[in-house]
Amino acid sequence: MSTTESSRRPLMAANWKMHKTPAESAAFIEQLRPQVNDAACDIVVAPPFVCIPAAVHAAGDSVIAISGQNLFWETSGAYTGEVSGAMLQAAGCRYVIIGHSERRQYFQETDETVNRRLQAALKMALIPIVCVGETLQEREAGQTEAVLSRQFEGGLRGLSAAEMQNVVIAYEPVWAIGTGRTASPEMAQEAHAFLRGCIARQFDTRTAAKVRILYGGSVKPDNVAGLMAQADIDGGLVGGASLQVDSFLALVKAAR
Ligand code: 13P
Numbered sequence: 681m682s683t684t685e686s687s688r689r690p691l692m693a694a695n696w697k698m699h700k701t702p703a704e705s706a707a708f709i710e711q712l713r714p715q716v717n718d719a720a721c722d723i724v725v726a727p728p729f730v731c732i733p734a735a736v737h738a739a740g741d742s743v744i745a746i747s748g749q750n751l752f753w754e755t756s757g758a759y760t761g762e763v764s765g766a767m768l769q770a771a772g773c774r775y776v777i778i779g780h781s782e783r784r785q786y787f788q789e790t791d792e793t794v795n796r797r798l799q800a801a802l803k804m805a806l807i808p809i810v811c812v813g814e815t816l817q818e819r820e821a822g823q824t825e826a827v828l829s830r831q832f833e834g835g836l837r838g839l840s841a842a843e844m845q846n847v848v849i850a851y852e853p854v855w856a857i858g859t860g861r862t863a864s865p866e867m868a869q870e871a872h873a874f875l876r877g878c879i880a881r882q883f884d885t886r887t888a889a890k891v892r893i894l895y896g897g898s899v900k901p902d903n904v905a906g907l908m909a910q911a912d913i914d915g916g917l918v919g920g921a922s923l924q925v926d927s928f929l930a931l932v933k934a935a936r
Pocket of ligand 1: 780856858860899917921
C-alpha cells in the first residue's frame with residue numbers, strides 16, 4: 681500500500697552504536713544545536729547509555745531529542761548489565777531503539793523480546809523506533825516480504841491502534857548496514873510500502889498513514905535526497921554518517 685499522506689513529520693535519527701565518550705557526545709550536540717533550530721524534521725540522537733546524561737544536558741531545551749539504543753522490559757531488579765525504560769525516561773530520553781539487527785544478530789534478540797521491550801517502552805511513554813529488515817541471504821531467496829511480515833507481526837503484536845501511532849518503524853536491510861551498499865530508493869520504497877500495508881492490515885489505514893517509517897543502511901549526504909523523495913520514506917536511522925556533525929547536519933537538512 682502506498683499513500684500520498686503528507687502529514688507525517690520527517691525524522692532523522694543518529695544511531696551512534698558503540699561510539700563516542702560522554703565528552704565527545706556533549707561536544708557533538710553543542711556544535712549541532714545552534715544549527716538546527718529551524719529544522720523541518722524531528723531530530724533524534726541515540727548515544728551509548730553512559731553518554732545519555734551528557735547528551736541530555738547538552739541538548740537542553742533544543743529540538744534535539746535523546747534516545748536509548750535498547751532497554752530491558754523489567755522496571756528494576758536483579759538484572760546485571762541491563763537498563764530499564766524507567767531509567768531511560770528518568771535520564772531524559774524521549775525515544776528508544778528496539779530490535780536493531782545488531783541486537784538480533786549478536787545478542788539473540790527475537791521478535792518476542794522485541795515485543796516485550798516495545799510494550800515496556802510504551803508504558804514509559806518512550807517513543808519506540810522498532811527495527812526490521814532482511815539479510816542478504818533472505819533477499820536473494822525471495823523471502824524479503826515473508827521476513828518483514830514475520831518481524832512486524834511478532835514484534836508489534838498486542839498494540840492498540842492508538843499505541844501504534846506513536847511507534848516509529850525503521851526498515852534496515854541487514855546487507856546495507858555499514859557496507860556502503862545502500863538500497864536503491866525504489867527498492868527501499870517497495871519495502872516501506874509493504875510495511876505500511878502490514879500496518880494497515882494489522883491495525884487500519886488511518887494508523888498506517890500516520891506511522892513514520894525510516895530507512896536505515898548506509899544513508900549518506902549523497903544518497904539521502906533520492907531516498908527522502910520516496911512517498912513512504914519518512915526519514916533515516918543513520919549509523920556511520922551520523923558520527924560527524926557536518927554529515928549528520930546535511931542529512932537533517934535533506935529531511936523535509
Ligand atoms: P550505517 O548508516 O552505518 O549503515 O548504519 C545503519 C544503522 O544500522 C543505523 O541503525
